[in-house]
Amino acid sequence: MLFLCLLFPLGFLIWCRAQGFEKFPKFALIAFTGLFPSAVFCAYKYFFSPFYYLAQDSFLMNFLYYFLTQAFVPLAVLTAAFLLMDGKDSLQDRLANIFPFYAGFYAIYIPFIILCEDVPYPFFALFAKPLIYFFMLASLPKICGELLERQRTNIKSSKKIFSIFALVAAILLPAVIESLWTLGVPSLFTVFLTLAYLAFAALISLIDR
Numbered sequence: 520m521l522f523l524c525l526l527f528p529l530g531f532l533i534w535c536r537a538q539g540f541e542k543f544p545k546f547a548l549i550a551f552t553g554l555f556p557s558a559v560f561c562a563y564k565y566f567f568s569p570f571y572y573l574a575q576d577s578f579l580m581n582f583l584y585y586f587l588t589q590a591f592v593p594l595a596v597l598t599a600a601f602l603l604m605d606g607k608d609s610l611q612d613r614l615a616n617i618f619p620f621y622a623g624f625y626a627i628y629i630p631f632i633i634l635c636e637d638v639p640y641p642f643f644a645l646f647a648k649p650l651i652y653f654f655m656l657a658s659l660p661k662i663c664g665e666l667l668e669r670q671r672t673n674i675k676s677s678k679k680i681f682s683i684f685a686l687v688a689a690i691l692l693p694a695v696i697e698s699l700w701t702l703g704v705p706s707l708f709t710v711f712l713t714l715a716y717l718a719f720a721a722l723i724s725l726i727d728r
Contacts, residue, residue: 553623
């Protein structure tokens with residue numbers, strides 16, 4: 520439980536340290552701003568929609584639920600809101616600074632979703648799922664920034680295709696992994712997919728290509 524609640528705040532601090540702590544006040548303000556839409560999302564989900572999801576026997580139904588409610592819709596709303604908040608910086612610079620906004624939102628949203636489930640909480644929900652979404656958020660700004668840069672410059676189409684593939688994989692695979700876990704696939708397979716995704720996201724985030 521402690522890991523679930525502390526992962527995003529501690530991960531945010533590590534990210535700030537990597538960027539340079541002189542920028543911490545700015546990033547902290549951005550992260551704090553991300554808490555407000557998270558509170559709205561969670562309140563809406565709690566009062567106006569079923570906040571507990573009854574898993575289906577269909578991979579597609581589970582995938583659509585996890586993808587739409589935990590990745591696509593929140594990320595689309597957050598990205599649009601963040602890019603509209605300050606039009607002074609270039610699109611590239613705003614994408615580079617969007618991670619704190621994501622982290623502030625998901626620091627509440629992911630624990631809320633997990634803790635609304637019936638106890639006992641499985642290992643996947645308490646440890647693997649938060650890690651998967653944290654690494655997704657850490658990799659997305661880098662992927663989007665590189666994709667935007669490659670659209671502007673004369674770079675080989677193969678690199679552009681790779682960026683598009685990386686973006687699609689980063690967004691879709693968390694829902695794929697959770698859907699397979701929900702259907703009860705062998706634990707070793709889920710562990711392998713989780714570790715492979717974490718390694719993929721880490722490489723995307725850290726390596727300049």
